[in-house]
Amino acid sequence: MSIRLLIADDHAIVRSGLSMLLGAQSDMEVIGTAADGKEAFDKALELRPDIVLMDLSMPPGENGLSATARLKEAAPQIDILVLTMHDDEEYLFRVLQAGASGYILKSAPDLDLINAIRTVHVGAAYLHPTATKSLITEFLQRVQKGQDVENFHVLTDREQEILQYIAKGYSNKEIAEQLIVSVKTVETHKAKIMEKLQMRTRPELVRYALKKGLLDFE
Incomplete structure (x- = not known):
């Protein structure tokens, strides 16, 4: 279709x-x-x-x-x-x-x-990427100045790692391959991330990751 x-x-x-x-x-x-x-x-x-x-x-x-x-x-x-x-x-x-x-x-x-x-x-x-680099830089500067800082302790280290992959567009299968875990494990972590951040869609996660300075492009 x-x-x-x-x-x-x-x-x-x-x-x-x-x-x-x-x-x-x-x-x-x-x-x-x-x-x-x-x-x-x-x-x-x-x-x-x-x-x-x-x-x-x-x-x-x-x-x-x-x-x-x-x-x-x-x-x-x-x-x-x-x-x-x-x-x-x-x-x-x-x-x-x-x-x-x-x-x-x-x-x-x-x-x-x-x-x-x-x-x-x-x-x-x-x-x-060419537009996103400057966007990320802007938010990192704000974080360093103490602006736009929210509690981030609700996510575990593994959940933060998976959030970065999700925000960069990786599928559950691709994330599982990168982290050497099962797809079901990734899906479970993703569900917990959504629940903790009270979000329902991938674009919402991308915006959150941008705000927290979790995305980088080489």
Whole structure:
């Protein structure tokens, strides 16, 4: 079954180009496009795509941040992959807080975008490394200054380790192979992590891991 996509961007040429690129993939289908956040919200509720590719800046209409938050509240099952030209730490984190499953820079190669869509579709989060490095640095600086610090003792060392793998997009099977344990053991730890942090989805864990400085990209 194809990944059903909705593309939201204020530039017609970008919408057309992305439609051609993604429509040419054997496992993807572009079912609609939108020129601003409001249109993206309305069409997403009407067409029910698997993933919305959401541009952040879409003047003079509703921006991608507002549309992401509204759409995740109205239809949490729809994943949102944010497209952005800017590596803005605070803004990008606000997008993750709004419920996006990840983001990718518009300057990224075509193959990175295709991989990002497939990654998000299987339930993992996609964070483009070139943008994420500066985001992580920002939060590490805050932690060093005593800001945004929360109790972290609720997770055991093993749970913290598994959380890092989960946030980086590893499947339960891949985590089990890395740690040389059974898949069932990983699933048990994951359930405990979710329970302790009072979270239900992988994107929530990714945002938490980012905030705690648990992710690193070489």
